[in-house]
Amino acid sequence: MDSSDLRILIVDDEEQALKSFSWTMETAGYSNLMTCQVSADVLEILDKHEFDVVILDLMMPKPSGEELLPVISSKYPHIPIIVVTGVNEIESAVECLQLGASDYLVKPVDRERLIASLSKVFEIASLRQENVRLSQAIISDNLNNPGAFSRVITRTPAIQRIFQYCEAVAKGKSPILITGDTGVGKSILAEAIHTVSDRSGNYVNVNIAGFDDQHFSDALFGHAKGAFTGALENRPGLIESAVGGTLFL
Known part of the structure; x- marks a missing residue:
């Protein structure tokens, strides 16, 4: 599995933020991206497409990222969620992690910090893919x-x-x-x-x-x-x- 295979959904109501995240990821080799500016569309997108990670802004119009986080985490527990927000509060970070977020990044997001978080997700996705391959090989007699x-x-x-x-x-x-x-x-x-x-x-x-x-x-x-x-x-x-x-x- 290459970094370009990692399927990423970016959710943010600000168009400039979507462009910034996309540019940062593409320059780091993560090119399999989908963006969503309307938070109400997120669950439908997740139903129709497979993703390895969701990057979710907290502060959005209804439903907010805070409302979407536990729903996504419950319905798609295999998908890591990286939360991004302008709120730099320990209480908020702890709450998000308790609700299922795999990481918590504060805007403006540092490029190296974002790439490090994606690298961790990439390793997990690669291991999951390898486990599937191993399971199939063990089941097969050929x-x-x-x-x-x-x-x-x-x-x-x-x-x-x-x-x-x-x-x-x-x-x-x-x-x-x-x-x-x-x-x-x-x-x-x-x-x-x-x-x-x-x-x-x-x-x-x-x-x-x-x-x-x-x-x-x-x-x-x-x-x-x-x-x-x-x-x-x-x-x-x-x-x-x-x-x-x-x-x-």
């Missing part, structure tokens, strides 16, 4: 890419379920930990995960056993020519070599 796992010969249902799990997590952005004794096939599984991930970069596999801190740092990050005695040329690190792909340590 592999979408059986060829990627062809180096492992098995008829065991438990191993098949591991393959299904690998397919489900492969397209996510979270690091994956593979454990097991020497020789059980960790590197084979890692390469299979890379294959089904559809990543365009390289699969880089390196055994770091026996590396001291200096060698490990140099291997990961590389070095520039002349950085230390014996550094006769630039050498890219493993991280650079695996950009857009998979690094298996």
